[in-house]
Amino acid sequence: MSLMRQVWMLVLGVVVLSLIGGVAVSANSMRQLVQTQLQVKNSDNAAALALAMSQQHGDESLMTLLMSAQFDTGYYESMQWHRADGSLAFERHEEAGHPSEAPAWFVALLPIQAQAGAAQVSNGWNALGSVEVRSHTAYAHDALWHDTLHNGMLQFGVGLLAGLMAVLVLKRVRKPIDAAVEQANAVVQGRFVTVSEAKVPELKPLTQAMNTMVLRMKGLFEAQAGQLQVLQQQTLCDSLTGLSQRKHFLAELESALTRDVGPAHAGLILVRLRDLATLNSTLGHAQVDQLLLTLGRAVKAYPDRVMGCLGGRLNGSDFALWLPAPDVVAETAQALVDVLGSSLVASFSGVNVAVAGVELPRHSAVSNWFGEADAALARAEQGQGISLYCAVSAASERPAQGERVWRAQINEALQQNRLRLQQFPLVDQQGLLVHLECPLQMQLTEGGEFVNGVNWLPLAQRSRLTGEVDLQAVGLALARIGEDGKRRCVNIAPSSLTEGAFIARLRDLVFRSPQSARKLGLELPEVAAMQHFDVLHELSRQLRPLGVLVGLEHADAGLAQVERLFQAELDYVKLDSSVVSGVADDNARLAFLRGMVIMLRSLSLQIYAEGVSDARDVPVLWECGVHGVTGPWATAQHQGA
Amino acid sequence: MLRSLPILSNACVRHGLRLGVLLLGLGICQVRAWDASRVMEAAAAMGPRTLAEARALQGVVEKASGQEVLQRLALINDFFNKHIQYGEDIDVWGQIDYWAAPLEALDKGRGDCEDYAIGKYFSLLAAGVPQAQLRMVYVRAMFQGRSQAHMVLAFYEQPSAVPVILDNLIPDIRPASQRPDLTPVFSFNGEGLWSGVGATSAGNPVMRLSQWRDVLNKAKQEGF
Numbered sequence: 071m072s073l074m075r076q077v078w079m080l081v082l083g084v085v086v087l088s089l090i091g092g093v094a095v096s097a098n099s100m101r102q103l104v105q106t107q108l109q110v111k112n113s114d115n116a117a118a119l120a121l122a123m124s125q126q127h128g129d130e131s132l133m134t135l136l137m138s139a140q141f142d143t144g145y146y147e148s149m150q151w152h153r154a155d156g157s158l159a160f161e162r163h164e165e166a167g168h169p170s171e172a173p174a175w176f177v178a179l180l181p182i183q184a185q186a187g188a189a190q191v192s193n194g195w196n197a198l199g200s201v202e203v204r205s206h207t208a209y210a211h212d213a214l215w216h217d218t219l220h221n222g223m224l225q226f227g228v229g230l231l232a233g234l235m236a237v238l239v240l241k242r243v244r245k246p247i248d249a250a251v252e253q254a255n256a257v258v259q260g261r262f263v264t265v266s267e268a269k270v271p272e273l274k275p276l277t278q279a280m281n282t283m284v285l286r287m288k289g290l291f292e293a294q295a296g297q298l299q300v301l302q303q304q305t306l307c308d309s310l311t312g313l314s315q316r317k318h319f320l321a322e323l324e325s326a327l328t329r330d331v332g333p334a335h336a337g338l339i340l341v342r343l344r345d346l347a348t349l350n351s352t353l354g355h356a357q358v359d360q361l362l363l364t365l366g367r368a369v370k371a372y373p374d375r376v377m378g379c380l381g382g383r384l385n386g387s388d389f390a391l392w393l394p395a396p397d398v399v400a401e402t403a404q405a406l407v408d409v410l411g412s413s414l415v416a417s418f419s420g421v422n423v424a425v426a427g428v429e430l431p432r433h434s435a436v437s438n439w440f441g442e443a444d445a446a447l448a449r450a451e452q453g454q455g456i457s458l459y460c461a462v463s464a465a466s467e468r469p470a471q472g473e474r475v476w477r478a479q480i481n482e483a484l485q486q487n488r489l490r491l492q493q494f495p496l497v498d499q500q501g502l503l504v505h506l507e508c509p510l511q512m513q514l515t516e517g518g519e520f521v522n523g524v525n526w527l528p529l530a531q532r533s534r535l536t537g538e539v540d541l542q543a544v545g546l547a548l549a550r551i552g553e554d555g556k557r558r559c560v561n562i563a564p565s566s567l568t569e570g571a572f573i574a575r576l577r578d579l580v581f582r583s584p585q586s587a588r589k590l591g592l593e594l595p596e597v598a599a600m601q602h603f604d605v606l607h608e609l610s611r612q613l614r615p616l617g618v619l620v621g622l623e624h625a626d627a628g629l630a631q632v633e634r635l636f637q638a639e640l641d642y643v644k645l646d647s648s649v650v651s652g653v654a655d656d657n658a659r660l661a662f663l664r665g666m667v668i669m670l671r672s673l674s675l676q677i678y679a680e681g682v683s684d685a686r687d688v689p690v691l692w693e694c695g696v697h698g699v700t701g702p703w704a705t706a707q708h709q710g711a
Numbered sequence: 712m713l714r715s716l717p718i719l720s721n722a723c724v725r726h727g728l729r730l731g732v733l734l735l736g737l738g739i740c741q742v743r744a745w746d747a748s749r750v751m752e753a754a755a756a757m758g759p760r761t762l763a764e765a766r767a768l769q770g771v772v773e774k775a776s777g778q779e780v781l782q783r784l785a786l787i788n789d790f791f792n793k794h795i796q797y798g799e800d801i802d803v804w805g806q807i808d809y810w811a812a813p814l815e816a817l818d819k820g821r822g823d824c825e826d827y828a829i830g831k832y833f834s835l836l837a838a839g840v841p842q843a844q845l846r847m848v849y850v851r852a853m854f855q856g857r858s859q860a861h862m863v864l865a866f867y868e869q870p871s872a873v874p875v876i877l878d879n880l881i882p883d884i885r886p887a888s889q890r891p892d893l894t895p896v897f898s899f900n901g902e903g904l905w906s907g908v909g910a911t912s913a914g915n916p917v918m919r920l921s922q923w924r925d926v927l928n929k930a931k932q933e934g935f
Contacts, residue, residue, distance in 0.1 A: 113921075117899070120897070120899075121897050124896070124897050124898075153870075154871050155870055155871065188902065189899060190846060190898050190899050190902070192846075192848075192895065192897070192898045194887075194895050195848075195865065195873055195874055195887035195888075195895050196871065196873075197867055197870050197871065197874075197898070199870075200902065
C-alpha cells in the first residue's frame with residue numbers, strides 16, 4: 071500500500087474511530103444521566119403519591135382514584151399498591167406500551183433500567199402497605215435516540231471538517247513528495263532535473279539531497295564532457311592548430327558525405343603552405359610554427375562557428391576545409407585569402423600559400439573530392455604569394471529541374487505513397503537484432519527508381535516538406551511493426567522539429583497504434599540536439615510515455631557541447647562512424663571512444679556504433695561498452711545468421 | 712420504664728417473631744447486617760469518647776439481640792434517650808435541618824427528634840428487628856401546649872396492628888393509641904428504597920437531595 075494511502079487510512083480510521091467513540095461515550099453517559107433521573111423521578115413520584123394517599127383517611131376508592139389520576143396524566147409504565155399483608159390492592163399497567171421512536175437495536179444496545187420507586191402508605195398509625203411506581207422508559211429512549219442522532223450529526227460534521235483539513239494538509243505534504251518522486255524517476259530515466267526546495271522540514275533535506283545529487287551529476291557530466299573535449303584535442307586533433315588530424319578529418323568527411331541529411335552540394339577548400347622545408351631552414355622552426363598556427367586559425371574559424379563545417383590538417387603543410395553548403399566555396403576561399411593576406415603579409419615575407427576550392431555534389435566519393443581539389447590546388451600553385459583557384463561546377467551540372475518541380479515531385483510521391491522503408495539491422499553483442507534502422511526511399515518519378523534520402527532530402531528540406539515525409543515514414547514503420555513485430559527506428563529531420571504542428575501530428579499518429587508504438591524508435595541527428603534542444607525535449611516528453619524510443623544519431627565530439635544533454639529525455643545515442651571506425655588500430659581514437667562511452671553511460675543511455683564495416687573494430691567496440699552496432703558488418707552478420 | 716407498655720400476648724409475640732424469621736428466610740425483608748468491627752473503626756476515627764459510646768451501644772445491641780422483641784425495643788430506646796441530649800440542629804450542627812447518622816449523633820451526644828429515631832432505627836436493625844416492622848413517622852406533636860413537627864420511630868408487631876412508639880419526648884414505649892399528643896402524617900422506611908448504585912451515587916449531587924437517602928448512606932459507611 072502506498073504511503074499516502076496508508077496515511078489516508080490512518081486519518082480515516084482516526085476520524086471514524088473518534089466519531090464512533092465520541093457518539094458511544096456520549097450516548098452512554100447520557101443513558102446514565104437519563105437512568106438516574108428516571109430513578110429519582112420514580113422515587114419522588116412514589117413518595118409524593120404515598121404522601122397524598124396517606125391523607126385520604128384510608129378511603130380506598132379515593133386512593134385508587136388518586137393513583138389513576140396520576141397514572142393517566144403522567145408517563146408511567148405501571149403503578150401498584152400492595153396492602154400491608156402483601157395482597158395487591160390496585161394496579162394500573164400500560165397495556166400496549168408506548169412505541170419508542172428509537173430503533174429496537176438502539177434500545178437493546180442502551181437499556182435503561184430504572185428501579186421502581188416505592189413508598190409507604192399509611193392512614194394515621196395504620197400501615198396501608200406500599201405503592202410502587204414505574205415510569206415509562208420509551209420516552210427516555212426517544213430522548214436518548216434523538217440526542218444521539220443530533221450528537222452523531224455534530225460529530226460527523228466535525229469529522230468531516232477534520233477530514234477536509236487532512237486533505238489540505240496531505241495535499242501540501244504530497245506536493246513535495248510527488249516532486250521528489252518525480253525527480254527520482256527522472257534520475258532513473260537519465261533526466262537530471264532540479265526541483266524547488268520543499269517547505270516541509272522533514273522533506274527539505276530530501277529535496278536538497280536530490281538537488282545536490284542532480285547538480286553533482288551535472289557537474290560530473292560537465293567534467294566528463296570537458297575531459298572529452300580535452301581528449302579530442304589530444305587524440306584526434308593536431309596539437310599545434312587544434313584542427314582534426316588527417317585520419318579523423320577523413321573519417322568525419324566520409325560520414326558527412328554519406329549521411330542523408332545535408333545539402334545536395336558542398337564545397338572543399340585546400341590550403342597549402344608551399345616550400346615548408348625551405349621555410350624551416352630560412353625562418354627557423356619557431357617562426358614556421360607561428361606561420362602554421364596563423365594558417366590553422368584562419369581555417370579553424372569556420373568549423374568553430376558553422377555547424378557541420380569540417381576543418382583538418384592533412385599533413386605538415388596542407389589544411390582542408392569542408393563547407394556543408396552550396397555556392398559558398400568561392401567567397402569563402404576569397405575571404406580566407408584576404409584574411410591570410412593581411413595577417414601573413416604583416417608578419418612574414420616570401421611565404422607562398424596556395425588556396426584551392428571545389429564544389430561537388432555532396433555524395434561524391436572522398437577520392438573524387440580530393441582528386442578535384444588536388445587538381446585545383448595544382449592550378450593555384452602556379453601563382454605566387456597567396457594564390458587562389460576555385461573550380462566551381464557550372465550551373466549546367468546541377469539538376470535540371472527547378473525547385474518548384476522538385477516540390478511537385480515530392481508532393482506527388484507522398485500523395486501516391488511511392489515510398490518505402492529500407493531496413494538495416496542493429497545487433498547486440500550476442501548477434502541478436504536490437505532494432506532495424508529504416509531510412510526512407512522515395513520514387514520520385516512514377517515507375518522510376520526508389521532513391522535514397524541523399525537525393526531528395528535536401529530539396530524536401532528547402533521546400534519545408536520534411537515534416538510530411540517524416541510522418542509518412544513513421545506511418546510506414548508503424549504498419550510494418552504491426553506486421554512482423556520487429557523494432558524499427560525512423561530518421562527524423564531536424565528541420566521537421568521546427569514545423570509548427572509536427573510533434574502534435576506525430577503524437578496523434580503514434581497514438582493510433584499503441585501496440586506498435588512500443589517498438590518504434592525515432593532518431594534525430596546530433597545537430598537537432600544542438601540547434602533545437604527544447605523542441606527535441608518536447609518531442610521526447612510527448613512520445614516517450616507512449617513507449618516510443620528517442621535517440622540521437624551521427625553523434626560525435628560535438629555531443630559534449632550540448633550542455634543540457636543530461637536533461638534531454640533520450641533512450642539511445644548512435645555514435646558516428648567518424649568516431650567508431652578504425653578504433654582497432656588507433657589507440658588515440660580508442661581512448662576518445664572510451665571517454666565518450668563513459669560519458670554517455672553515466673547518463674544511462676544505450677550506445678550504438680554506426681557504420682561499422684571493419685570486423686576487427688567490433689570486439690573493441692564491445693569491450694568499450696557499446697551496446698550495439700550497425701553498418702555493413704552488422705548487415706552481413708545478420709544476413710549470415 | 713416498661714410500666715405503661717401494653718401487655719401483648721405471648722402468642723402475638725411468637726407470631727410476630729415467626730413472621731420476622733419467615734421474612735428473613737424468604738429474603739423479602741432485608742435486614743441490615745451490622746458490621747460491629749467497622750462501626751468501632753468509624754467510631755475510633757471520631758475520637759475516644761465516641762468509641763466508648765459505640766462500645767456501649769455494641770453491648771446494648773448484643774444484649775438486646777438475645778431478648779424478645781419488646782425487650783429489644785426497650786433497651787435500644789433507653790440507650791438513645793439517655794445517651795443523646797436534645798438539641799436543635801442549628802445549635803448542634805450549625806444547619807437548619809441535619810439528619811445525623813447514629814455515630815455522628817453519639818459523637819456529638821446531642822441531637823433532635825429525627826436523630827433519636829435514626830439511631831434507634833439502625834440499632835434495632837442491628838439487633839435483628841426486621842425493617843418491615845419499623846417505620847419512621849412524621850408526626851404533629853402537642854408538646855408543652857403547642858404543636859410542633861416531630862419524628863418518631865414506630866414498631867409494627869403486625870402490619871395492620873397499632874404500632875408502639877419509640878419517642879424522645881415521652882421516653883416510655885407506648886402504643887400509638889395511648890399517644891393522643893401525636894398525629895401521624897407520613898411514614899417511611901428503607902424498604903424498596905433505592906439507595907443508588909454504589910460509587911456513582913456517592914458523587915451524584917442528585918442523590919444528596921434526599922435527607923433520608925443521605926443518612927442511609929452515612930449509616931452504611933459507619934457500618935450499620
